[in-house]
Amino acid sequence: MKDIVVIGLGAFGFTVAKELSSKKMNVLVIDKDEEKVENISDSVMQAIIGDATDIEVLKNAGVQNFETAIVSVGDDIPSSIIITLNLKELGLKQVIAKAMNDMQARALRRVGADKIVFPERDSALKLAESIANPSIFEHIELSPDYGLMEVKAPRRFLEKTLSELDVRKEYGVNVIAIKRPNVEISEEGKTIMKENVIIAPSGNEKIKEGDIIVVVGRYEDLDKINRL
Incomplete structure (x- = not known):
């Protein structure tokens, strides 16, 4: 069974966390927004209120014991970069980061992101393909x-x-x-x-x-x- 950390509970992160949990994976979520954390707490293994740009928050949550993390704070570019740096410093083998554009993607790769996803762009391309x-x-x-x-x-x-x-x-x-x-x-x-x-x-x-x-x-x- 895989253990996954999801950081950021926007629409993308929330959906990914719930879907992974429904597939019997152990999911830890972290977000600064108390309401978002409460909304998903019954659906995942553990839900923590905290600022993931603070490496001590990640350590206290036990993130260093996980192998994979999904960084879903693409709309906050500085935070996404800092969180990715923190995760790699803690030794996570795979960090998947959400990006809003190619410039952000390059920055995330430079600081160690192993995979970049573009949910909004991919959805738009898929919609265009289905219409065409x-x-x-x-x-x-x-x-x-x-x-x-x-x-x-x-x-x-x-x-x-x-x-x-x-x-x-x-x-x-x-x-x-x-x-x-x-x-x-x-x-x-x-x-x-x-x-x-x-x-x-x-x-x-x-x-x-x-x-x-x-x-x-x-x-x-x-x-x-x-x-x-």
């Missing part, structure tokens, strides 16, 4: 060159098997899963829409109307699929 390409249901960056994409199966794929399509050869991507809608009738006679997920589908699997295919590949190759 409504057939794309999910797009996840795996590395600077590779990504994962969930996309409505192109019409030319329908009623063909994966072997017939040979998408790896034709488009340079791998189909790692298929999401297929499934209609069931309840005992009360109500129609229930469910989703079957076929993981690592075989070459004999036939693509059907309504399928969503999950593909992995280089971004330029994913774009080929999106343009079909």
Whole structure:
């Protein structure tokens, strides 16, 4: 089980802390705002009121016993830098810091942040992508060159098997899963829409109307699929 420190309980930090806690991780949160700390105290392992720019506050909270911390005070640039410095001085192996812009990201990396996240920018890009390409249901960056994409199966794929399509050869991507809608009738006679997920589908699997295919590949190759 992982132990995580989340510093800063804005919308991003609050959501991350609750989500990690719901996944059975031990979460310690720290924020100066008493009301925010009280609001989350029942959802996490421990919630502390304190100023994380003071290294003594972090020491008293036992932060040095954790391996990973998330710094979610991106809108307060000086504080985010000081907190990151404090965490690295205490020996944390992984510090993930929220940044508002590239300049802040560079400063955070310089003082030791191991990973930078841009929640607002990423959300904006995701929204723009969903508007520009409504057939794309999910797009996840795996590395600077590779990504994962969930996309409505192109019409030319329908009623063909994966072997017939040979998408790896034709488009340079791998189909790692298929999401297929499934209609069931309840005992009360109500129609229930469910989703079957076929993981690592075989070459004999036939693509059907309504399928969503999950593909992995280089971004330029994913774009080929999106343009079909």
